[in-house]
Amino acid sequence: MDQPLYYYNYNPYDGYFRGEPDTHLVNDIQTALNGELRAFNRNENLINKADTKELKKRIAEMQKDEQDHIKAFRSIYSNLTGRQPTIEKTVSYPKDLIEGLESAFKEEQETVDFYLDIADRAQDMKIKEMFGRAASNKQNHAVWLLYYFHLKGH
Secondary structure, three states: OOOOOOOEEEEOOOEEEEOOOOHHHHHHHHHHHHHHHHHHHHHHHHHHHOOOHHHHHHHHHHHHHHHHHHHHHHHHHHHHHOOOOOOOOOOOOOOOHHHHHHHHHHHHHHHHHHHHHHHHHOOOHHHHHHHHHHHHHHHHHHHHHHHHHHHOOO
16 A cells, blocks of 8 residues: 555645544554454464364465455554554463364454444545455355364364
8 A cells, every 4th residue: 555545635724734534443443453463363373273284274374364454454554544553462362172263253253244344434445445355354264164163063
């Protein structure tokens, strides 16, 4: 994203000035970024708990998507605000693989609606497209997590 996503207004008395981005949108992007960081770390933990190469590979693919989302959301946030986002450090991990798959499924599925809401509210097409794509990725992740959760006997 080469061009900042904030906008400029023109006031005939003062000339151009930088408009402030939607605070609610900025806060939601910050929340989304921290959620992606948690998901990335959660997936690292699930890879370590995975009992097959196939599952490890699938979760690693999800983790790559999370990494792409982190990069994009950081860029969007910085372009909107002119500053770096605040990163949360708190992460808790499930005790075992089954609990981890179930928890990850729920988080991914809930995130779909959150991202679609951001896409609906965003005025900038790049933000709309990025969050729409991220929602689609999250839905795909949720389907795979549910598949493996049921495959493991639950």
